[in-house]
Amino acid sequence: METKKSxxxxxxxxxxxxxxxxxxxxxxxxxxxxxxxxxxEIFLNAASLLPSDFRWENYAQGWQGFGRxxxxxxxxxxxxxxxLSVVGALFSSSLVAFAFARLKFKFQGILFACLLATVMxxxxxxxxxxxxxxxxxxxxxxxxxxxxxxxxxxxxFFIFLMVQFxxxxxxxxxxxxxxxxxxxxxxxxxxxxxxxxxALVTVMIFQFMWTWDDFLSPLIYLQNTNLYTVALGxxxxxxxxxxxxxxxLIAMSTLSLIPQFILFLFCQKYLVKGIATTGIx
Amino acid sequence: xxxxxxxxQSLQNTFNKNAKKRDLKQNLVALSFxxxxxxxxxxxxxxxxxxxxxxxxxxxNMLTAPQWVGLDxxxxxxxxxxxxxxxxxxxxxxxxxxxxxKLIFALFVAMLMNMGHRGSGIYTLIYYxxxxxxxxVAIAVIWRQxxxxxxxxxxxxxxFGIEGYNWFSHPDYALWVLIILVVWQFGSPMVIFLAGxxxxxxxxxxxASVDGAGRVRKFFNITLPLxxxxxxxxxxxxxxxxxxxxxxxxxxxxGGPVNRTLFYALYLYRxxxxxxxxxxxSALAWVLLVVIAIVTFIIFKSSKKWVYYESEGGKx
Numbered sequence: 001m002e003t004k005k006s007x008x009x010x011x012x013x014x015x016x017x018x019x020x021x022x023x024x025x026x027x028x029x030x031x032x033x034x035x036x037x038x039x040x041e042i043f044l045n046a047a048s049l050l051p052s053d054f055r056w057e058n059y060a061q062g063w064q065g066f067g068r069x070x071x072x073x074x075x076x077x078x079x080x081x082x083x084l085s086v087v088g089a090l091f092s093s094s095l096v097a098f099a100f101a102r103l104k105f106k107f108q109g110i111l112f113a114c115l116l117a118t119v120m121x122x123x124x125x126x127x128x129x130x131x132x133x134x135x136x137x138x139x140x141x142x143x144x145x146x147x148x149x150x151x152x153x154x155x156x157f158f159i160f161l162m163v164q165f166x167x168x169x170x171x172x173x174x175x176x177x178x179x180x181x182x183x184x185x186x187x188x189x190x191x192x193x194x195x196x197x198x199a200l201v202t203v204m205i206f207q208f209m210w211t212w213d214d215f216l217s218p219l220i221y222l223q224n225t226n227l228y229t230v231a232l233g234x235x236x237x238x239x240x241x242x243x244x245x246x247x248x249l250i251a252m253s254t255l256s257l258i259p260q261f262i263l264f265l266f267c268q269k270y271l272v273k274g275i276a277t278t279g280i281x
Numbered sequence: 282x283x284x285x286x287x288x289x290q291s292l293q294n295t296f297n298k299n300a301k302k303r304d305l306k307q308n309l310v311a312l313s314f315x316x317x318x319x320x321x322x323x324x325x326x327x328x329x330x331x332x333x334x335x336x337x338x339x340x341x342n343m344l345t346a347p348q349w350v351g352l353d354x355x356x357x358x359x360x361x362x363x364x365x366x367x368x369x370x371x372x373x374x375x376x377x378x379x380x381x382x383k384l385i386f387a388l389f390v391a392m393l394m395n396m397g398h399r400g401s402g403i404y405t406l407i408y409y410x411x412x413x414x415x416x417x418v419a420i421a422v423i424w425r426q427x428x429x430x431x432x433x434x435x436x437x438x439x440x441f442g443i444e445g446y447n448w449f450s451h452p453d454y455a456l457w458v459l460i461i462l463v464v465w466q467f468g469s470p471m472v473i474f475l476a477g478x479x480x481x482x483x484x485x486x487x488x489a490s491v492d493g494a495g496r497v498r499k500f501f502n503i504t505l506p507l508x509x510x511x512x513x514x515x516x517x518x519x520x521x522x523x524x525x526x527x528x529x530x531x532x533x534x535x536g537g538p539v540n541r542t543l544f545y546a547l548y549l550y551r552x553x554x555x556x557x558x559x560x561x562x563s564a565l566a567w568v569l570l571v572v573i574a575i576v577t578f579i580i581f582k583s584s585k586k587w588v589y590y591e592s593e594g595g596k597x
Contacts, residue, residue, distance in 0.1 A: 013398050021407045024465070028410065030433055031423045042426075047436040096318040104304075105311035115318070118326055120517075122525050122573055124546055124566045128553050129329035129336065132343065152321030159318060184310045213417045215528045220554060234418040235532065246426070253419035264413055268406050 028257075035059070035251040042246050055247075059255065062248030066237055069225050071252055074233035081146050081218075081229055082211045088150030089158050089207040090200055096153055097162030098188050102174060118156045131220060145221040146214075150207065158203045165199035166192060201270045209260055230256045337564035342557045354564035365565070367540050368548035369572075375456060375544065376523035379463045384515055387467040391474035392504070405475065412468030420462070421532035425449060428458045452538050459542060462529055470515040477511035478504070509588040517580060524573050545569055 029049055034042050035058055037051040063071050099105070100112055134145040153159055173195075174187045182190065193200075218229045228236065234256055238249055264271065312319075337354055339347035358365050390408055394401045414420055427433045428448035435445035449458045485503050494502065527546040530536060536543040536551075549569070553562035 010398060013393070013396065014400070017393060017404050021404060024408060024411060027420070027423050027427055027465075028414070030427065031419070034426075043431040047433040092317040092321070095314045099311045099314035103307055103311040103314065105308045105315075108311075111315070114322060118322065120521060120577070121326070122521065122566075122570060124525065124549055125333060125570050126326060126329045128559055128563050128566060129332040130325060131553070132332070132559065133325075133329065135343070149321065149325060151317060152325065153318030154321060154325070156318075184307075184314075188314070209413055213414070215416070215418060215532075216550075231418045234422065238418075238422050249422060250426070253422045256419045257414050257417065260413055260417075264410070268409075271409075 031250055031254050035247070035254040037247065039245055039247045042250070058245075058247035058251035061245070062237075062252040062255070065233065067225065069228070069233070071230070071233060071255070073226065074228050074230045077143075077227060078212060078229040078231070081143050082208055084143070084147040085150040085211040086204050086207045088147060088152075089155060089203055092151055092153040093155070093158035093162045093203055094193060094196060094200065095188075096159045097166055098192055100159070100163045101166035102171075102187070102192070103184065115156050115159060119160060127216075127220075134221065140221055141224050141227060142221075143227070146211070146217050150211075155207070155210075158207070161202065162196065162199050165196060169195050198270055201267060205263060205267050205271050208263055212260055333563045333566060336560050337567050339560040341559040343559060344557075347560060350560070354561050355568075357561070358564060358568060364540065364543065364548055365568075368543045368545045371456065371541065371543055372524060372526075372545040375460065375463075375526065376520060379460045380516065380519045380523050382460070383464045383467045383519060384470055384512065386464055387470035387515070388474050388508075388512075390467065391471045391478055394471075394475055395478040405472065408471060409468035412466040415462065415466035416528055418528075418532060421529055424458065424462055424529070424533050449534050450538050452541050455534050455538055455542050459526075459529055459533065462533075463523075463526070470519060473515055474508065474511055477508050481507050506589045510590070513580070513584050513588045517577060520576060520580070521573060524569065524576075 026049075030047075033049045033051055036054045036056070037058075038053070038055055041052060065071050065074070100108070100115070130145075131140075134140055137144075139145050139148075169192060173191050177187050177191050178184075213231065214229075215231045215235070218232045219235075222228060222232060225236070234249075234252060237252060336347060338349060338351060340350050340354075341347035394405050394408075429435075430445075430447040432448075434448065438445045446454065448454045481504065485507075486499055489499050489503060525546055526544050527550065530542050530544045530547050531550070534542040536547050545565075546569075549562050549565045552558045552565060
């Protein structure tokens, strides 16, 4: 490995990967840099990644939002929706996956096939009737349509992921617990759930990322500006009617990605493993 | 349990007697665990699907009751709807170009990551970043800027004396702006390819080296055939995702210019939530489902020819 030839090839390799990676990250770096640029520089020096001097005004100005609504409100809304969705996804996926992975019951095969089929089902098919349903329930312009589906297994992906994971836990553990007089509920709570931590973290990360990013559901269900999530707020902010300046818009765009970045940095180990085992988007 | 072990007969009897009771009990326990998903599946998937199928034979604007029109919606879709043809065409072109590009890219980078150089873990993460945030409104904002008239891309092109366009509002390039955005998010197929590559036994390559096979031959005779199950998996998932593309087209190009980026999902959204033609939009949704089902079926059928399963001899 330490020959001259491998050394040059190693240098070539790393410079290629870094150069290519830079190109990949360029739009993100550009965004972060432009959020600190004075307004005129964003277009004058469009391609550059270095602001001539650092300005935080864009953030202060952007945070005010538009009309009476500031980004503090949008962030709060997004946090509420995302947190509840994450709790819902953890709740439903762990319970349901336990049944599929550990219990024997009637129609198990058919039900599991149904679960897998819904993984592939394009959401457009249920979008309209679900909207009509939520409309009739009076849930439009509340957070309920964004949150309740998570509690009732709205993401079959996660159930599937958890089933795969629980199947990997040795059955002897629950058998031992049952002999000791533990009920299935006890097995779930005291034996399986604590061992599922890596899978639960994966579910949490993905649900967080998706809900935080989600645009279509808030777009359909939230029409009052005071309910807007960050995604909707940002879109309204970028609307030509509201748009006062690019600087604050880019600053708020950057800010909107920070929660995802933080989660990504802290949990990347689980994230990459989760994709590799289940292939979720 | 232990006291009965001495007498197999009595054990068998108790076992049979208890079996039924235990089955029932376990069914109830299972039901309680399954109930969140069962409620969701019946109330939010099956029920809505049946309702949507019914709606597709009606006119419904959510103000007056649905009006039965028979097959009219479907007849109009297939005989008298330019936008249906346009949106289906745009979506198919988009899927046909973006999915293979994305997979080739993902495989290429995954192979680079699998060469055993130091630091590949960190590189993998860096390449994955676009995939987490690519669907966000923030990236749509940035994309509009970068590919805009005064954007970063045109500034770079200007160094070479090329004058660019407002790329996302140019009829010939708008779709490409979106394709680039989607291909840019090759992170998850890359990670899946990487997992697949790590499963290929190193001895195969060593044996091939002994036989004097070069890199290209090793790639086509070992790597590619053994990866076909992973390629198949990625292909199906990316294809379905491609058909459902909505957000970025909605935000960046708004379907334009002249409907050149009118994705199917976008057209469906407009019919349902701008024009409130819920019946017609439901019919569009069912057509989409059937198209995706057909394409999936074709890929599944063809997979017998090109996907390598270890039990059979490999065909590549």
